[in-house]
Amino acid sequence: MARENDFRGRWALVTGASAGIGVALARELARHGAKLILTARRRDRLEALAQELRLQGTEVRILEADLNDPAAPQAIYDATEGAGLAVEILVNNAGLGQFGEFVRSPLAQELRQVRVNCEAVVHLSRLFVPAMVTRRRGWVLIVASTASFLPVPFLSTYAATKGFDRFFALGLAEEVAPYGVKVSALCPGPTESEFFDIAGAAQFKARGVQSAEVVAQRAIHALARGNRTLIPYFAGRATAFLVRFLPASLITWGVARAARPAATPPTHP
Numbered sequence: 001m002a003r004e005n006d007f008r009g010r011w012a013l014v015t016g017a018s019a020g021i022g023v024a025l026a027r028e029l030a031r032h033g034a035k036l037i038l039t040a041r042r043r044d045r046l047e048a049l050a051q052e053l054r055l056q057g058t059e060v061r062i063l064e065a066d067l068n069d070p071a072a073p074q075a076i077y078d079a080t081e082g083a084g085l086a087v088e089i090l091v092n093n094a095g096l097g098q099f100g101e102f103v104r105s106p107l108a109q110e111l112r113q114v115r116v117n118c119e120a121v122v123h124l125s126r127l128f129v130p131a132m133v134t135r136r137r138g139w140v141l142i143v144a145s146t147a148s149f150l151p152v153p154f155l156s157t158y159a160a161t162k163g164f165d166r167f168f169a170l171g172l173a174e175e176v177a178p179y180g181v182k183v184s185a186l187c188p189g190p191t192e193s194e195f196f197d198i199a200g201a202a203q204f205k206a207r208g209v210q211s212a213e214v215v216a217q218r219a220i221h222a223l224a225r226g227n228r229t230l231i232p233y234f235a236g237r238a239t240a241f242l243v244r245f246l247p248a249s250l251i252t253w254g255v256a257r258a259a260r261p262a263a264t265p266p267t268h269p
């Protein structure tokens with residue numbers, strides 16, 4: 001029997017469920033019988049996805065929340081686990097990047113990446129994982145990136161936040177494994193979503209992307225199996241392997257040459 005059947009009838013909380021990989025992860029969890037709590041800022045998107053999944057027989061709740069607000073994780077917890085609804089699957093997926101020169105990038109956008117990609121992940125995990133430990137069962141998926149394996153000039157803050165996510169996931173996985181809680185770091189490469197448009201890096205989409213559906217299928221399979229790291233495509237696995245043997249200065253030089261933006265003003269006010 002596929003391990004994904006373990007998700008049947010359990011509540012899964014998916015952050016960033018209004019677009020891209022989050023939508024695909026929610027659909028995949030629903031396909032395996034999970035009940036869903038969908039959260040993001042865009043309520044209309046959440047409602048549309050909820051309606052789609054309910055028509056297929058999935059129980060769905062939606063919670064509008066801005067994870068840039070430090071109070072949001074507690075509000076999400078209070079409305080779910082705190083209200084007696086056992087969240088057994090936590091998917092920390094919400095995230096954003098900002099492409100361009102760090103010194104020209106709006107400070108608010110740099111800090112937003114740290115809050116949404118790191119602080120909210122720690123906060124939500126700290127709130128939800130203790131109950132999983134008590135129940136001796138749970139699953140946590142943390143969406144990192146192949147950018148977590150190397151410094152990425154012109155996405156410097158973003159790559160650093162993803163390095164944080166991957167290390168946090170790996171450390172937490174070891175800590176909670178004795179309690180039956182599985183933690184996986186998902187490290188996608190360029191994936192079909194709104195990410196590049198929002199990051200101001202639409203030009204990178206032309207270099208080939210993986211579908212969010214394939215990423216989600218592989219991620220949920222890896223989570224069910226208890227794999228601690230998943231890089232869902234071959235070039236990403238090759239990159240993660242090769243960077244171990246190359247000096248960081250050479251990697252950053254090469255990446256900077258490939259990624260250097262045209263001299264354009266920052267994309268966010």
Ligand SMILES: NC(=O)c1ccc[n+]([C@@H]2O[C@H](COP(=O)([O-])OP(=O)(O)OC[C@H]3O[C@@H](n4cnc5c(N)ncnc54)[C@H](OP(=O)(O)O)[C@@H]3O)[C@@H](O)[C@H]2O)c1
Binds near residue numbers: 093
């Ligand atoms: N696409 C890629 O190539 C790629 C590669 C590696 C890793 N990733 C990671 O994959 C994850 C999902 O990204 P994606 O590619 O699916 O991008 P996306 O299509 O832009 O989706 C991002 C999701 O995060 C949510 N989000 C962003 N800021 C938020 C905030 N302040 N509060 C609450 N939710 C927020 C968005 O919802 P609202 O705007 O409705 O709030 C949206 O649902 C991210 O962690 C990203 O770093 C993506």
